[in-house]
Amino acid sequence: MRNKASNLILATLILAVCAIGSVAQTAQATPPPPTAPHSTVFPKPVEKNLPNGLRVIVIPRTEMPLVTAQLLIKNGGEVDPADLAGVADMTASLLTRGTNTKSATQIAEAIEALGGTLNSSAVWDSSSVSTNVMSPRIGQALEIMADVVRNPSFKDEEIERLRRQTLNGLRGALATGSSIARFVAWRVVYRDSPYGHSLSGTPESVPRIKRDDIAKIHSTYYRPDNAILVIGGDVTAANGFELAQKYFGDWQNPPNALPKLQITAPESTAAGRRILVIDQPNAGQTTVLAVRSAISRDNPEYFRGIVTNAVLSGYSGRLNWEIRVKRGLSYGAASSLDMRRSAGSFMASAQTKHPSGAEVASLTLAEISKLATGELLDSELSTRKASLLGGFARSMETTNGVVSQFASLAMYGVPLDEINRYVANVQAIKPADVKSFAASRINADSTSVVIVGNAKEFLPDLQKQFSNVEVILASDLDLNSASLKKTVSKN
Amino acid sequence: MKRFTIVFVVCAFLVAAAGAVDAQVKMPQLKYRERTLPNGLRVLSVLDKSSPTVTINVWYHVGSKDDPDHRSGFAHLFEHIMFKSTKNMKAEMMDRLTEDVGGNNNATTQDDATIYYETIPANYLETLLWAEAERLSSLTVDDENFKSERAVVEEEFRQGILAPPNGRFFYAMDVRSWNAHPYKRPGIGSIEDLEAATIADVIKFHNTYYRPDNATVIVVGDFDQKQLDTWVNKYFGPIPKPNLPLPRVNITEPARTGEKRFMEYGPIVPLKGVALTYLVPSSKSDDAAALRMAATVLSQGRSSRLYQSLVYQQQLALSANAGADLREDAGMFTFTAFAANGKKPEDVEAALKAEIKKLQDAPALAAELEKAKNQIVTGQLRQRETSLGKSNALGRAAVLLGDPNRINTDLDRLQAVTAADIQRVAQKYLTDNNRYVIYYLPESERPKTSGNNPSTNSSKGGEAK
Numbered sequence: 001m002r003n004k005a006s007n008l009i010l011a012t013l014i015l016a017v018c019a020i021g022s023v024a025q026t027a028q029a030t031p032p033p034p035t036a037p038h039s040t041v042f043p044k045p046v047e048k049n050l051p052n053g054l055r056v057i058v059i060p061r062t063e064m065p066l067v068t069a070q071l072l073i074k075n076g077g078e079v080d081p082a083d084l085a086g087v088a089d090m091t092a093s094l095l096t097r098g099t100n101t102k103s104a105t106q107i108a109e110a111i112e113a114l115g116g117t118l119n120s121s122a123v124w125d126s127s128s129v130s131t132n133v134m135s136p137r138i139g140q141a142l143e144i145m146a147d148v149v150r151n152p153s154f155k156d157e158e159i160e161r162l163r164r165q166t167l168n169g170l171r172g173a174l175a176t177g178s179s180i181a182r183f184v185a186w187r188v189v190y191r192d193s194p195y196g197h198s199l200s201g202t203p204e205s206v207p208r209i210k211r212d213d214i215a216k217i218h219s220t221y222y223r224p225d226n227a228i229l230v231i232g233g234d235v236t237a238a239n240g241f242e243l244a245q246k247y248f249g250d251w252q253n254p255p256n257a258l259p260k261l262q263i264t265a266p267e268s269t270a271a272g273r274r275i276l277v278i279d280q281p282n283a284g285q286t287t288v289l290a291v292r293s294a295i296s297r298d299n300p301e302y303f304r305g306i307v308t309n310a311v312l313s314g315y316s317g318r319l320n321w322e323i324r325v326k327r328g329l330s331y332g333a334a335s336s337l338d339m340r341r342s343a344g345s346f347m348a349s350a351q352t353k354h355p356s357g358a359e360v361a362s363l364t365l366a367e368i369s370k371l372a373t374g375e376l377l378d379s380e381l382s383t384r385k386a387s388l389l390g391g392f393a394r395s396m397e398t399t400n401g402v403v404s405q406f407a408s409l410a411m412y413g414v415p416l417d418e419i420n421r422y423v424a425n426v427q428a429i430k431p432a433d434v435k436s437f438a439a440s441r442i443n444a445d446s447t448s449v450v451i452v453g454n455a456k457e458f459l460p461d462l463q464k465q466f467s468n469v470e471v472i473l474a475s476d477l478d479l480n481s482a483s484l485k486k487t488v489s490k491n
Numbered sequence: 492m493k494r495f496t497i498v499f500v501v502c503a504f505l506v507a508a509a510g511a512v513d514a515q516v517k518m519p520q521l522k523y524r525e526r527t528l529p530n531g532l533r534v535l536s537v538l539d540k541s542s543p544t545v546t547i548n549v550w551y552h553v554g555s556k557d558d559p560d561h562r563s564g565f566a567h568l569f570e571h572i573m574f575k576s577t578k579n580m581k582a583e584m585m586d587r588l589t590e591d592v593g594g595n596n597n598a599t600t601q602d603d604a605t606i607y608y609e610t611i612p613a614n615y616l617e618t619l620l621w622a623e624a625e626r627l628s629s630l631t632v633d634d635e636n637f638k639s640e641r642a643v644v645e646e647e648f649r650q651g652i653l654a655p656p657n658g659r660f661f662y663a664m665d666v667r668s669w670n671a672h673p674y675k676r677p678g679i680g681s682i683e684d685l686e687a688a689t690i691a692d693v694i695k696f697h698n699t700y701y702r703p704d705n706a707t708v709i710v711v712g713d714f715d716q717k718q719l720d721t722w723v724n725k726y727f728g729p730i731p732k733p734n735l736p737l738p739r740v741n742i743t744e745p746a747r748t749g750e751k752r753f754m755e756y757g758p759i760v761p762l763k764g765v766a767l768t769y770l771v772p773s774s775k776s777d778d779a780a781a782l783r784m785a786a787t788v789l790s791q792g793r794s795s796r797l798y799q800s801l802v803y804q805q806q807l808a809l810s811a812n813a814g815a816d817l818r819e820d821a822g823m824f825t826f827t828a829f830a831a832n833g834k835k836p837e838d839v840e841a842a843l844k845a846e847i848k849k850l851q852d853a854p855a856l857a858a859e860l861e862k863a864k865n866q867i868v869t870g871q872l873r874q875r876e877t878s879l880g881k882s883n884a885l886g887r888a889a890v891l892l893g894d895p896n897r898i899n900t901d902l903d904r905l906q907a908v909t910a911a912d913i914q915r916v917a918q919k920y921l922t923d924n925n926r927y928v929i930y931y932l933p934e935s936e937r938p939k940t941s942g943n944n945p946s947t948n949s950s951k952g953g954e955a956k
Contacts, residue, residue, distance in 0.1 A: 028726075029579045031588060031621050034614040038543030038713055063541045064519070064876050066869070105803065108793035113858065115865025117792075134869055161806065168762060168809040168831050175656045175761040282758035284653025285646075315595075316586045325583060328642030331650045351650050383591035390593030394610065397542065398876040 040393060040423075045406050045416050046237040053225030054248050057410055058240030059232035059402055067138040067233035068403040070130040071149055071248075072411055074228070075221045076122040077199040078263060078340075082192070085480070086201020087209050088122040090162060091217040095120045095129055097158040099151040104158055107148060116141050120148070124195060125341045126411050127221070132400060135234035139243055146247035149222060154214050166206050174203070174477075177452040178351060180278055181287040183479050188274050188448045189291050189345045191482040193265040202479045224251045226258055230407045233399040265343035268292040268446040275466040276448065276484070279455035280474040286357040286453025287349065290335075290364045294346040294441050297339040297412040304437040307429040309337050310388040311371060311381065312348065318367045319348055329356050333364070341412065346442045357458030361449050362465055369444035376431040385426050392422060518868060521875070521898050523885060524716065530732040531704025534723055535885055535895055537711040539878055544594075545616050545712030548608040548882035549623050550890045552707075553700035554601050555678035556740050556820070562688055564680015567600040568644050569696050573607065574598070575636045578629035580622065582636050588615070588622055600678055603819040604890055610879055613713040617722045623708065624726035627701055632693050641685055648679050656757065657829070660764040660931035663755045667929050668768040668823055672744040704732050709886050711878040744770060744821045752928045756937045762809055762829040764931030765839045767847075769824040771920045774817035774891060780904040781912040782815040782824060782920070787863040788855050788913065789813035789826075789846065794862070796849070797828075801842050807834045811843070819891050824920060836930050850917040854910035867905055 047057040077088045096118055097104040111118040116133030118141070129149055133141040173179040183198050190196035201209070229248060231240040266272070295305055312319050313335040323333040333350035348368065352360045395401045409416055418425075451458065455471055463469050478486040523537045558565045574596075575582045589596040594611035607626075611619055652658040662677050669675035708727065710719060747770050772778055790797045790813040797811040811828040826847075830839045874880040888897035 028621060031580075032617045034592070034612070034618060035616075036614055038613045040543050064872055066872050066876070105794060105799065108798075109862075112792040112794045112866060113862045115862070115867075115869035132869075132873070134865075134872065161803070164806065164831065165802075165809060168829075171761040171832055172656060172809075172829075175759045177654055280759075284655075284658070284758075285649040287654075314590065316583070316590050324643055324646075326639070328639035329646070331643060331647040351654060352646060353649060383587075386593040387590045387595075390590075390595065390612075393542070393544070393593070394595070394877075397878075398873070400873075 042419050043232075043396065043402055047416065048241060050224065050245060050249055052249070052251055052253060054244070054251065055228045055410065056241060056244040057228065057230045057406055057416065058235065058237045059230070059406055060234075060236055060240075061232060061399065061402060062234050064399065065135040065234050066132065066399045067135045067141075067231065067235050068130060068132045068399045069138065069142055069145060069229065069231045070128055070403050070407050071145060072228045072230065072407055073127040073221055074125070074226050074411060075261070076126045077124050077197070078194040078342075079217065079221065079261065080194070080197060081213070082194075083205065084209055084213055085197035085205040086166065086199070087213050088127060088217055089199050089201070090159075090166065090206075090209055091214045092120045092122040092127040092129070093162055094154055094158060094214060095148040095152045097162065098153040098155050099147045100153055101151070102147065107144060111141060111144050114140055118144065118148070123199065128407075130403070138231075138235060142243050142247045146251075150251055152218060154211055154218070156211060159211055159214065163206055163209070166200055167203060170200065170203055170206070173200075177280055177283045177285065177287045178349075180280070180474065180477070181289045181349070181450050181452040184276065184278060184452070184477070184484060185289050185291040185347060185448075185450050187479060187482050187484055188276060188450060189268065189293055190265050190343065193343070194263050195265055195340060195343055196482060198479055204480055219254060220259065223253045223258070224248065225253050228407065228410045230403050230410065232403040232406065261342075263342035265293065268448065270446045273446055274448045275462070275469045276450050277455050277459060277462065277469060277471045278450070278452040278474050278477060279471055280452055281454050281456070283354075283453050285351050286354045286360075286451060286458060287351050288357055288360045288364060289450040290348040290361070290368065290447050291450060292346055292442060292447040294337055294344045295339060296342055296344045297414075298341070299339070299344070301437060301441065302339070303425045304429055304433045305337050305339070305441065306388065307381075307385060307426055308371065308434045308437045308442070309335055309346070310384040311376065311434060312367060314384070314387050314391075316387070317384065318371075319350070319364060322363050322367055323350050323352075323360055327363075329360055329363075333360075346447075354454045354457035357451050357453055358461035358465060361451060361462065365444045365447060365449070368438070368442060368447060371438035372435055372443065376434055378431060381429075381431055381434065385429070389423055389426055518871065518902055519875070521881060521885065523895060523898075525895055526720075528703065528724070528728055530728070530730055531702075532727050532730070533707040533889065535707065535709045535889060536714070536716065536719055537709075537881060537885065538714070538716070539711055539881065540713045542878075543613045543713050544610055544878065545613045545710060545714050546608060546610045546878035546882050547616070547619050547623060548606060548709040548711070548879070548886055549627075550707040550709065550886040551605045551607075551701060552603070552705050552890055553605055554603040555676065556602050556673040557700065557738070558673065558676055558680070559692060559696070561684060562680075562692060563676040563684045564644070564648075564678065565684070565688055565692060565696065566605060567678050567680065568641060568685060568688055569693060570598045570600045570605050570607070571640045571644055572632055572637065572693055573626050573630065575640065576631045576633070577625040578631060580625055585609075585622060585626075588618055602674055602678060604886075606883070606886060608879060608882065616710070616714050616719070620722045621726050624730060627703065627706060627727070628730045630697050630701070632690055634690065637690050637693065641688065645682055645685055648682060648685070651679060656759045656761050657764060657931065659757045660755060660766070660929070663753070663929060663931070664766055664768065664825065664827075667753045667755075668770075668927055670745060670747075672742050672820060673740055674744070674818060674821070698733070699735070699738065702733050702737070703727060703730050705737055707886060707890050709882040709889075711882040711885070740820065746770070747925045747927070749924050750926045750928065753930070754937075755929060755931045756934045757931060758934050760931060760933040762832060763836045763933075764929075765826075765828050765830065765836045765843070766929040766931075767826040767840070767843055768927045768929070769920050769922075769925045771815070771817070771822040771824045773819055773821050775819070775893065776817075776822075778916050778919075779815070779817050779822075780901075781908050781916040782817065782822070783867070784860070784863050784905060784908045785850065785913045785916060786813045786815040786824070787866055788859050789850070791863065791866050796846055797826075797843070800846055801828060801839065805842060806831060807839050807842055811839075836932070840928065847917065847921045851914065851921065854914045857910065860908070860910055860913075864906060868902065871902065
């Protein structure tokens with residue numbers, strides 16, 4: 001049917017070209033090559049420390065009249081006591097829900113009247129409050145932000161309200177296969193170390209959290225010498241520093257020293273590998289994860305790691321190519337390196353129909369393994385680097401994106417000008433570097449597998465591949481320890 | 492070229508509580524250039540040298556509402572096929588030309604339009620104009636690619652509808668809310684209809700809708716206008732305008748004549764869902780701005796009415812939202828809420844209705860109105876930070892609102908909305924007779940007696956054809 005159209009195309013071409021007044025061309029069978037590249041310039045941050053130790057970073061950028069400000073505390077979920085999973089996140093979330101002078105509703109009204117947003121949460125290694133607002137209102141937004149960081153009231157009424165909301169949220173997450181799989185994967189890889197629990201807690205831990213636990217997290221970690229303020233967008237450096245001084249300059253450090261945290265997380269081994277099925281008989285789809293320990297953020301192999309991951313992940317990365325594009329087994333397969341301050345992990349994931357669960361698991365492990373043992377041509381590697389670099393550049397198209405990129409560098413003590421070496425550091429990685437990283441850091445034989453779905457549809461196939469499959473019924477799952485299984489207790 | 496500067500003044504009393512009063516925030520105008528080729532292709536371009544990239548955004552005025560009969564989900568499946576082969580491009584070559592050089596690509600199928608886009612290093616503009624012209628003029632499809640991509644879309648269905656506990660609830664909303672208009676068919680379709688699709692359907696669909704006079708090419712970024720014009724002429728100019736009529740959906744959704752109630756059931760329902768839907772006019776209606784403002788006052792942010800009432804004070808719901816889902820042919824004003832564990836959907840419904848009555852009985856406060864306007868403007872600023880965001884906004888104005896300059900004038904319409912307008916549209920549309928109610932409950936609560944017409948595992952809900 002396409003061929004018949006060609007005469008018509010020619011006829012119209014002549015007409016069209018006359019009308020447009022351009023030079024007649026025949027249809028072209030190969031893509032026109034690129035023209036000369038345009039140059040990229042990354043934004044330039046400026047920084048200084050206030051006398052109280054608060055590190056202030058300003059990234060001026062004038063394209064849009066918007067400003068994002070983020071106050072980071074250099075501790076997060078990893079400081080949760082073992083039986084109080086979720087307390088750091090609850091502390092961060094409560095900041096915006098009442099201060100010594102304003103109620104939760106008054107805070108929401110004040111920031112939203114400006115058209116702005118104010119969010120707070122804890123993640124691994126950090127807690128943060130951030131605001132995004134039209135630039136003429138950044139002063140007002142920062143005043144609100146400083147108040148919630150410095151003077152939260154942690155009223156019992158708000159604690160109870162947030163506790164109920166958190167438990168309701170967990171009901172949803174624990175009914176969702178992809179979320180269950182991630183909760184389980186963290187326990188599998190980090191076991192009972194401080195990185196292994198659910199950031200938002202568990203149905204058992206959340207009811208145990210008391211006001212004192214929350215106040216203690218705040219008084220211990222929320223202090224200027226443990227904080228970074230990043231302001232980016234339509235603001236000058238001078239104005240940014242002035243605002244920082246005005247709202248955070250008289251923030252005092254407590255007399256006691258900041259606790260030093262020692263976190264050790266286990267290294268994944270072939271002997272310790274788990275093949276774990278969470279049986280959720282009425283699930284609508286199966287989630288497959290492959291997970292293992294990898295590198296912390298300060299590891300000198302950082303760039304080897306992210307380039308290696310880019311070979312596996314992304315639309316045309318090997319995982320998605322094999323699982324989605326070639327076989328139609330999933331809407332998408334991807335992997336990521338989660339690099340924390342004291343440890344890190346690698347995770348590959350895909351969702352598929354139940355009967356394909358075992359096949360997707362084996363394809364995933366095969367691709368991880370092939371990276372260490374198979375061929376990697378320069379031509380493939382260069383396209384994956386281009387994809388990684390393009391994504392990095394796009395991540396800084398927005399005010400929020402710029403702030404979060406620099407905040408992440410600052411958080412982990414990486415010099416901010418590393419951003420200017422990013423391209424060169426990525427380009428320097430050779431196929432041999434990828435192979436060595438894959439062999440030493442993400443070896444497939446010590447990679448665990450977590451599958452959540454209707455087990456009877458994939459378990460027989462999975463048992464043909466692995467001899468040590470553990471099966472836990474979703475209703476027997478216990479996220480409070482690395483065993484993951486509820487112990488039957490009789491009274 | 493059109494010029495517009497929108498200046499916006501903030502009422503002094505509004506921000507008094509938060510500190511100093513600021514004067515005005517300028518919404519940067521979006522200067523665009525528009526031209527139409529003799530074959531009907533419309534081209535819009537916006538220069539933006541803030542990064543060395545360019546975004547191409549191609550809008551086809553065909554969407555899920557144009558799915559052929561018994562082929563729900565087809566427009567979306569077709570969108571996936573557009574990333575396969577053309578006469579001069581092998582399957583996945585679009586990814587080679589974008590992802591492999593540091594760009595990215597994607598597409599989205601909406602009810603009224605299908606949008607393909609790529610952001611690429613600026614020096615690849617000509618290459619990608621060629622590629623977009625290729626798939627507009629000479630898409631090819633083979634059995635193997637068709638079947639594997641259809642399997643991908645079926646996994647997308649499972650991932651979006653079957654896997655999330657609330658997927659079936661949101662799926663049911665269009666199915667239950669529309670009576671006659673094809674908006675009643677969810678864009679993702681059903682497994683049966685996807686399985687029934689053939690390569691012949693693909694060819695027919697491409698011939699019918701993928702034509703230059705049904706396409707708008709939008710280019711935003713770092714380019715040279717003269718070069719762009721030359722390349723567009725060269726690659727799109729020769730594509731003929733077919734002599735076939737361009738079919739348009741002309742089904743009018745009938746006015747509702749009384750409340751209807753539906754019960755949907757899911758296998759895993761951690762929190763029960765409640766939805767109220769009201770039939771409202773289209774995105775082109777004069778009431779569109781007031782409806783959007785009403786939704787913002789009701790549910791944007793923690794100071795909004797629904798959050799304050801249902802989530803914060805009464806603690807009946809984990810979340811409560813209002814939305815003005817305004818489409819090209821008609822719209823739906825929706826309320827959705829998830830009951831907190833142990834709370835009754837009936838109480839959630841009553842609380843939503845109480846908020847509707849409040850909106851009808853008294854005008855919104857001046858402070859609420861100003862807040863909503865500030866939230867909307869800030870949201871638009873955020874959208875326009877990226878070339879993709881700019882091109883999406885321009886495409887929506889041009890294709891769905893019928894005038895690209897609506898990108899610059901829509902804010903005026905929102906600024907002009909008064910408290911009385913919000914009250915008036917609430918009284919006019921949020922009426923008892925115009926309400927459909929959908930509950931989403933666990934399968935275990937399905938009445939044992941009414942064995943027929945089970946809610947679906949993989950197909951659409953009960954009343955759909």
